[in-house]
Amino acid sequence: MxxxxxxxxxxxxxxxxxxxxxxxxxxxxxxxxxxxxAFLLPAPSAIARTLFTERAxxxxxxxxxxxxxxxxxxxxIIGGVALAAVFASSRWLELSLFPYAVVLQVTPLLALAPLLxxxxxxPWIVTLLCALIVAFFPILSGTTLGLRSSAPGxxxxxxxxxxxxxxxxxxxxxxxxxxxxxxGLKVAVNLSLVGAVVAEFVTGAATEAPGLATLVFEGQFRxxxxxxxxxxxxxxxxxxxxxxxxxxxxxxxxxxxxxSGV
Amino acid sequence: xxxxxxxxxxxxxxxxxxQFASGLVAIEDVSLSVAPGEFLSLLGPSGxxxxxxxxxxxxxxxxxxxxxxxxxxxxxRPPLGFVFQEPNxxxxxxxxxxxxxxxxxxxxxxxxxxxxxxALERVGLGAFATNYPRELSGxxxxxxxxxRAIVSQPQLLLLDEPFAALDEITRTALNHDLLTLAxxxxxxxxxxxxxxxxxxxxxxxxxxxxxxxxRIATQLAIDLPQPRTDTLRLTSEYAQLCGRVSNELxxxxxxxxxx
Numbered sequence: 381m382x383x384x385x386x387x388x389x390x391x392x393x394x395x396x397x398x399x400x401x402x403x404x405x406x407x408x409x410x411x412x413x414x415x416x417x418a419f420l421l422p423a424p425s426a427i428a429r430t431l432f433t434e435r436a437x438x439x440x441x442x443x444x445x446x447x448x449x450x451x452x453x454x455x456x457i458i459g460g461v462a463l464a465a466v467f468a469s470s471r472w473l474e475l476s477l478f479p480y481a482v483v484l485q486v487t488p489l490l491a492l493a494p495l496l497x498x499x500x501x502x503p504w505i506v507t508l509l510c511a512l513i514v515a516f517f518p519i520l521s522g523t524t525l526g527l528r529s530s531a532p533g534x535x536x537x538x539x540x541x542x543x544x545x546x547x548x549x550x551x552x553x554x555x556x557x558x559x560x561x562x563x564g565l566k567v568a569v570n571l572s573l574v575g576a577v578v579a580e581f582v583t584g585a586a587t588e589a590p591g592l593a594t595l596v597f598e599g600q601f602r603x604x605x606x607x608x609x610x611x612x613x614x615x616x617x618x619x620x621x622x623x624x625x626x627x628x629x630x631x632x633x634x635x636x637x638x639x640s641g642v
Numbered sequence: 643x644x645x646x647x648x649x650x651x652x653x654x655x656x657x658x659x660x661q662f663a664s665g666l667v668a669i670e671d672v673s674l675s676v677a678p679g680e681f682l683s684l685l686g687p688s689g690x691x692x693x694x695x696x697x698x699x700x701x702x703x704x705x706x707x708x709x710x711x712x713x714x715x716x717x718x719r720p721p722l723g724f725v726f727q728e729p730n731x732x733x734x735x736x737x738x739x740x741x742x743x744x745x746x747x748x749x750x751x752x753x754x755x756x757x758x759x760x761a762l763e764r765v766g767l768g769a770f771a772t773n774y775p776r777e778l779s780g781x782x783x784x785x786x787x788x789x790r791a792i793v794s795q796p797q798l799l800l801l802d803e804p805f806a807a808l809d810e811i812t813r814t815a816l817n818h819d820l821l822t823l824a825x826x827x828x829x830x831x832x833x834x835x836x837x838x839x840x841x842x843x844x845x846x847x848x849x850x851x852x853x854x855x856x857r858i859a860t861q862l863a864i865d866l867p868q869p870r871t872d873t874l875r876l877t878s879e880y881a882q883l884c885g886r887v888s889n890e891l892x893x894x895x896x897x898x899x900x901x
Contacts, residue, residue, distance in 0.1 A: 533730035536702050540724050541747040541794065551746070555734040637734045637774045 422605045427613055430606040438595070442614050445591040448504070448576040449618075452511030456568055460519030461561070468527035468553070478524075485517040489575060493582035503583035507591070510579035515572035522564025526557025559638050562630040569622045577615060592618075650713035651675035652720070652798060652830050653699065658708035660694055668694040669705070670855035678714055678797075681824060681831045683841035683848045685887065687895060691856020692834040693727075696800050699832065700724055715797070723796030723829075725804045729783035731775040737762065737786050738771040744794035761789040765819065781812035788819070792827065799829045803836065817844060821870055838888045842880065843870055848887055852894040859894045862887060 404424050410416060411423035418426065431438065463481075467474035489510055496506045530552050538548050580593035587594060592611045599608030634640055653676040660669040668691040676682050684692045697703045698710060700722055712719055731740045741758045745751070762768050765785040775783055784805060791799055801820075805813040821844060824831055835841050841848045845864050852859040864883055866874060874880050 531730065533726050533728050534732060536697075536726070537724070537730055537743070538747065539702060540700055540722060541744045543747045547747055551743075552732075555732065558734070637776060 419603050419605045422609050426606050427609045430610040431613065434607065434610065438592075438610060438614060441590050441592045441595050441611065442618070444589050445573075445576050445580065445593065445615070446618060448507045448511055448579075448591065449572045449622075452508055452515050452572045452575065453569060455508075455512050456515035456519050456572065457565070460516050460564070460568075461523050464520055464523035464527055464557075467524045474524070481517060481520055484513055489514055489578050490582070493579050497583055503587040504589070506583050507576055507579035507587075510582075511572045511575035514575040515568040518564040518567040518571065519561070520564075522560045522562075522567075523557055526560025527553050529560065530556035559634060559640065562626070562633065566623070566626050566630065569626050570619055573615070573619050573622065652678045652680075652712065652714040653832075654711045654713055655695075655699070656709050656711065658695075658698060658705045658710065660691070660698060660703065661706045667855040669698070670857055671708075672856070672858055673708075674849065674858060676798075676830060676832065678830055679828060681833065681844060681846045683833045683835055683845040684851055685835055685838065685841045685848050685891065686851030686856075687836065687853055687891075690851040690853035692851055693802050694856065695851075696724075696802050696832065696834055699798075700800055720797035721795060723791035723794050723799040725784075725787050725791055725799070725801045727803050727806060729775070729780075729787040731783055731786055733775055735774075736771065737767065737773050737775065737778070740775065740786055741789045741793055743790060748794075757793050758789075761792040762786075764792060764823070765789045781808050781816065784808065784812075784816060785819075788816075788823070792823065795827075797830060799824070799831050801831065801833045803834050806836075813840075820844070825869065838884055838891060839875075842866075842883045842887055843875065850887065850890045850894060852897065860890050862890065 407421075408424050411418070411421060411426075422430075463477075467478065492513070493506065493510050496509055497503070500506050500509070534552055534556075538552055543551070576591065577593040580587070580591040581597060584590070584594045584597045590598070592615050595611035596608050596615075599605065599611065630640070653674075655672055655674040658669060658672045659667070661667045672695060684695060686692055694703065698705050701710075701719060711717055714720075731737075732743070735743075738755075738758050741761055742754050745754045745757065759768065759771065762771055765788050767782060767785055767789065770778065770782070770786075775786070778786065787804070805816050808816065817840065820831075823829070833841070833844060842864055847861060847863050849861045850859045851857065862883075866879060866883065
């Protein structure tokens with residue numbers, strides 16, 4: 381590893397951390413010495429205290445949201461990859477179905493969720509569906525593009541050496557599509573969290589098992605800013621953690637050969 | 643029924659034409675035969691259908707008219723190797739895995755490691771088995787591509803301007819390796835190039851092609867002694883042959899301009 385690279389690695393960890401610490405310190409100081417009412421903006425220390433004292437309620441809400449997010453992501457991956465494979469094997473099906481996938485993607489979730497609640501009724505299915513709708517498209521479009529982007533020269537080579545369909549899929553199409561799939565996954569993982577949170581806002585009143593967004597909603601309603609901010613902190617923390625998890629997975633899978641992985 | 647036996651050509655093209663869906667006639671009425679063990683160069687300006695002809699021979703495209711026949715192998719396509727303009731390596735696989743590909747696709751899993759190692763050794767890349775293609779230079783990638791052709795044990799090797807993107811020094815070295823390998827492995831070779839000097843140095847026969855539509859304008863036997871060495875480049879026979887081939891190419895180009 382060359383020194384510049386090392387340097388930038390070091391910088392990419394320390395610089396954002398330093399900014400975070402500075403912002404938190406400024407925020408804390410503003411709350412303590414400034415004249416900011418706690419119901420508008422609680423101090424970071426107060427949020428941290430709430431995270432600890434209300435850990436039972438927060439943890440169960442976190443589990444609800446994360447479960448929705450992961451279930452939606454899993455279904456989006458399986459369904460998105462399967463549909464992309466269908467598209468890749470039939471241009472005809474792709475042309476007739478892809479526009480509808482786009483329609484689903486561009487329809488604002490916030491407009492769709494209340495309708496779904498009316499139609500379906502069961503809140504957990506609605507939240508799952510909302511998270512799924514937004515997570516599905518990036519996986520589908522990324523993988524569809526990826527399956528089409530194998531190098532023509534390599535395709536000829538596989539034909540020349542008499543590759544079977546299965547060999548072509550496993551040894552050529554899957555590895556070529558992998559970077560595109562992972563790029564889609566990076567977007568999808570955070571969209572599934574956004575989808576789950578948005579849906580919880582809509583279904584909040586109806587649900588028995590509250591998620592993190594339900595807590596934000598409740599806290600706002602009762603002017604319990606500490607609780608609102610604690611739930612918000614958990615939402616962002618989960619988003620950041622899942623982003624980095626996918627990032628690490630991507631680096632691991634593409635290590636050595638893809639420009640993004642070296 | 644085609645004649646079968648030692649005198650039969652390995653490959654026979656009979657009045658082969660290729661018209662693309664766009665209407666472009668890439669190849670018109672090409673007849674050509676290649677004897678087992680022969681080194682044939684297809685020489686011509688760009689757009690003369692050299693690469694298309696090679697793809698027809700490899701079975702990657704089908705001719706619109708005419709037939710591609712294999713009399714020597716009782717009309718079954720013999721094992722082919724193809725070295726493309728680009729090295730065409732799988733970026734996600736190590737050098738060894740890339741070289742192994744033909745074995746893998748043929749379902750030959752026994753002792754692949756020793757076969758791959760021997761092939762890499764043969765092209766001077768024994769130490770690079772576990773490297774990824776992106777870590778190699780252009781010339782080294784072409785060598786990997788050659789090693790991959792070696793393990794497939796082709797009877798006929800097709801090369802489509804394989805070293806055109808490389809520098810002169812690397813190119814000369816690779817041409818030498820190719821000649822040695824061809825003799826060693828008893829390959830029959832069809833080599834597409836646009837370099838007069840390269841075609842004369844390497845071949846037993848040069849077929850000069852004319853463009854739009856692609857035809858074979860003329861064929862010249864290159865009766866220079868084997869093996870071909872660097873000193874050959876200094877002989878007057880070599881210079882004369884280069885001159886003759888060059889003149890033929892010139893004629894083809896002039897006709898093109900008049901038309």
